[in-house]
Structures are given as C-alpha cells and as structure tokens.
Amino acid sequence: MQEHSFRILVINPGSTSTKIGVFHNERSIFEKTIRHDTEALRAYKKIIDQYEFRKQTILETLDHEGINISKLDAVCGRGGLLRPIEGGTYVVNEVMLQDLRRGYSGQHASNLGGILAHEIASALNIPAFIVDPVVVDELDPIARISGFSLIERRSIFHALNQKAVARRVAKQMGKAYEEVNFIVAHMGGGITVGAHKCGRVIDVNNGLDGEGPFSPERAGTVPAGDLVSLCFSGEYYREEVMRMLVGGGGLVGYLGTNDAVKVEKMIENGDEKAKLVYSAMAYQVAKEIGAASAVLAGKVDAIILTGGLAYGKQFVKEIADRVQWIADVIVQPGENELQALAEGALRVLRGEEEAKQYPQAVKTTV
Numbered sequence: 001m002q003e004h005s006f007r008i009l010v011i012n013p014g015s016t017s018t019k020i021g022v023f024h025n026e027r028s029i030f031e032k033t034i035r036h037d038t039e040a041l042r043a044y045k046k047i048i049d050q051y052e053f054r055k056q057t058i059l060e061t062l063d064h065e066g067i068n069i070s071k072l073d074a075v076c077g078r079g080g081l082l083r084p085i086e087g088g089t090y091v092v093n094e095v096m097l098q099d100l101r102r103g104y105s106g107q108h109a110s111n112l113g114g115i116l117a118h119e120i121a122s123a124l125n126i127p128a129f130i131v132d133p134v135v136v137d138e139l140d141p142i143a144r145i146s147g148f149s150l151i152e153r154r155s156i157f158h159a160l161n162q163k164a165v166a167r168r169v170a171k172q173m174g175k176a177y178e179e180v181n182f183i184v185a186h187m188g189g190g191i192t193v194g195a196h197k198c199g200r201v202i203d204v205n206n207g208l209d210g211e212g213p214f215s216p217e218r219a220g221t222v223p224a225g226d227l228v229s230l231c232f233s234g235e236y237y238r239e240e241v242m243r244m245l246v247g248g249g250g251l252v253g254y255l256g257t258n259d260a261v262k263v264e265k266m267i268e269n270g271d272e273k274a275k276l277v278y279s280a281m282a283y284q285v286a287k288e289i290g291a292a293s294a295v296l297a298g299k300v301d302a303i304i305l306t307g308g309l310a311y312g313k314q315f316v317k318e319i320a321d322r323v324q325w326i327a328d329v330i331v332q333p334g335e336n337e338l339q340a341l342a343e344g345a346l347r348v349l350r351g352e353e354e355a356k357q358y359p360q361a362v363k364t365t366v
C-alpha cells in the first residue's frame with residue numbers, strides 16, 4: 001500500500017531573520033533564511049507588529065521559488081513565550097493566539113511563529129501547529145523550589161532542538177526517547193542543559209534570563225546579593241541591568257563579541273583573557289552537566305552536546321574532559337529546528353501522536 005505523503009510549510013522566526021522550509025514528509029525540498037533589514041524591523045514598536053510584514057515576505061519568497069502553497073497539508077511554526085506547557089505538538093487555537101499576541105511570558109521573536117502559521121494556514125483551510133515551544137515545562141515539583149519562597153524556578157529552554165536531538169540519538173541507539181535518560185546541553189547564543197528522564201525534561205535552567213552557565217551573550221547565574229546591590233546602587237535603570245545580563249552578558253560582557261569563532265581567533269593570537277573566559281564558559285557547562293547527572297541519580301545513557309558552540313573542537317574537548325566519566329559524550333553540532341518542526345507536525349498528521357490543545361496547564365507548586 002502506498003504511504004500517504006504530506007507537504008508541510010515550517011516557519012522559525014528569529015530576531016533578525018525568518019527561517020522557512022517546505023518538507024515532503026521528512027524530506028526537505030526547500031529551505032531559506034530570509035534576512036530582515038534591521039531598519040525595516042525597527043519601524044515596528046513591538047515584535048508582534050511585524051507579523052504582516054513577515055507574512056508577506058514569506059509568501060513572496062515561496063511564490064518566487066515557484067512553490068505552490070495550495071498543495072500544503074499543514075503549516076507549523078516555532079512556538080513562543082506562552083504559558084508553561086508540556087512538550088509536544090499543539091494546534092494553534094484562539095487562546096494561544098491571544099497569548100502569543102500579548103506575549104504571555106514575555107516578548108520573543110518565536111511568538112510570531114504560531115501567528116504566522118495560523119495566518120497562512122487559515123487562508124488555505126489547513127491545520128496550523130506549533131511544536132515544543134521554549135516554555136515547555138516538565139519540571140519535577142522538587143526542581144521548582146528555588147530556595148526563595150517568592151520566586152519559583154521556571155523552565156525556559158531550547159525545547160525544540162533538545163527534544164529533536166534526543167529523539168534522534170535514542171533512535172540511533174535503537175531505543176525510544178521515552179526509554180532513555182539523557183543530559184542535553186544546547187549551546188548557542190543562550191545555553192540550556194536539560195535532564196531528560198524517559199521523555200520528560202525534569203530539570204533545566206531558564207536560559208533566557210534566569211540562570212545556568214553564562215553563554216555568548218547571557219550572564220546566566222550571578223551572585224544574588226551582589227546583583228541586588230548593583231540594582232539598588234542608583235547607577236542603572238532596570239532596562240540597563242537587564243540588557244547587561246541578557247544580550248550584553250557572557251562573552252559580550254567580557255570580550256565584546258558573541259561570536260565564539262572570533263574568540264577562538266583571539267585565543268590563537270595569544271589573548272590570555274579570552275582563553276580564561278572561554279574556558280570558564282566550558283567549565284560552567286560541565287558543572288551544569290554534573291548537576292544534571294545528580295538529578296538523574298547517575299543513570300545517564302548519554303550526554304549530548306548541540307548548538308553552534310558544539311562546532312568548537314577545543315570547547316567541546318574541555319567539556320568532555322570534565323564529564324565523560326559520567327557517560328558517553330555525543331556531539332551533534334548546530335540545530336535542526338526546521339526539520340524538528342516538520343517531524344512534530346508529521347507525527348500528528350500520521351496519527352502517531354494526538355495534537356495537544358492549548359492551554360494544558362502545568363501544575364506549579366508553592
């Protein structure tokens with residue numbers, strides 16, 4: 001019997017670009033990173049106001065490439081800062097659209113993903129989905145306790161890539177994602193380290209503006225008392241402190257660049273500060289992996305390193321040297337988010353998984 005085939009448009013909006021792809025089942029038939037002129041984007045007060053502009057750009061690109069959108073079966077966008085939800089593929093519904101428009105958990109380019117998917121899909125009368133947004137929250141209750149009763153730990157991480165890579169590695173091991181325990185470190189502009197226990201990410205750092213290792217442009221965990229003193233020193237506005245922590249933190253704060261390739265060049269040229277800071281970033285990732293191994297009580301089938309920084313051979317070696325006693329270290333550089341979006345939609349279109357309805361509230365604690 002011939003297998004039914006599906007054609008899916010996937011959309012991953014970033015702060016300065018929109019990545020799109022058209023998939024025929026799992027096979028990519030077209031992918032493009034549409035770069036947006038920063039001046040053009042600056043004309044919009046809020047990220048969300050960009051959606052009509054980005055939609056037109058996507059449709060024009062597809063038309064230009066000769067892709068007939070009437071042949072599509074579904075559109076799938078990257079999900080944004082919604083309410084905390086468990087992982088999976090979600091139908092874009094009215095409540096989700098409202099939350100994406102107002103930025104329920106904050107402003108992020110990925111808030112546009114579900115809206116763009118809905119706008120394009122509804123005109124074609126086909127379903128729109130999002131998959132594993134950054135707010136996927138599968139934390140164990142014990143992981144929510146921060147130690148300060150007014151603040152609960154939150155799960156904000158690279159769920160789409162972490163879960164996709166974990167599924168892929170599990171498959172390579174001949175197992176289902178739900179049968180294995182992994183530690184996945186996504187190391188990009190932000191860094192998140194997730195403890196994956198039998199298909200659920202039971203602990204992970206909030207890599208957006210919370211905690212964890214410092215990254216190319218984010219500070220991660222900083223000493224709390226000193227941060228409070230700095231905030232109340234009278235020298236900085238709130239926005240300035242936030243900008244120094246997120247965007248201006250990590251490598252940017254110490255070395256003036258978020259580009260690890262440039263930092264490697266600086267090290268090659270004998271820059272001792274760059275060497276120390278770059279090693280410190282690897283050290284902090286290794287420490288976070290060690291913490292995740294304790295979360296999993298040492299039952300770790302593999303440690304997976306992914307994201308752009310995983311291309312850095314010396315960086316990866318420094319991490320591996322510190323953690324390979326825990327489990328095998330598997331390196332999967334880069335990210336494959338377009339493929340992950342297509343696969344998430346396919347699982348639903350094929351009936352392998354049921355699409356979830358948003359909001360499926362996650363129970364928080366105290």
Ligand SMILES: Nc1ncnc2c1ncn2[C@@H]1O[C@H](COP(=O)(O)OP(=O)(O)OP(=O)(O)O)[C@@H](O)[C@H]1O
Pocket residue numbers: 187188189190191216258259260261262307308309310311312313334335
């Ligand atoms: N070949 C390489 N060697 C070392 N570092 C690299 C290499 N290629 C990319 N990087 C670094 O990876 C980082 C960017 O990673 P990535 O592209 O995954 O981030 P992003 O998509 O912008 O952010 P995020 O992954 O947090 O969503 C940059 O610091 C970049 O310099």
Ligand SMILES: CCCC(=O)O
Pocket residue numbers: 134156157158189190191192206207208
């Ligand atoms: C940590 C959430 C994803 C991002 O880096 O923007």
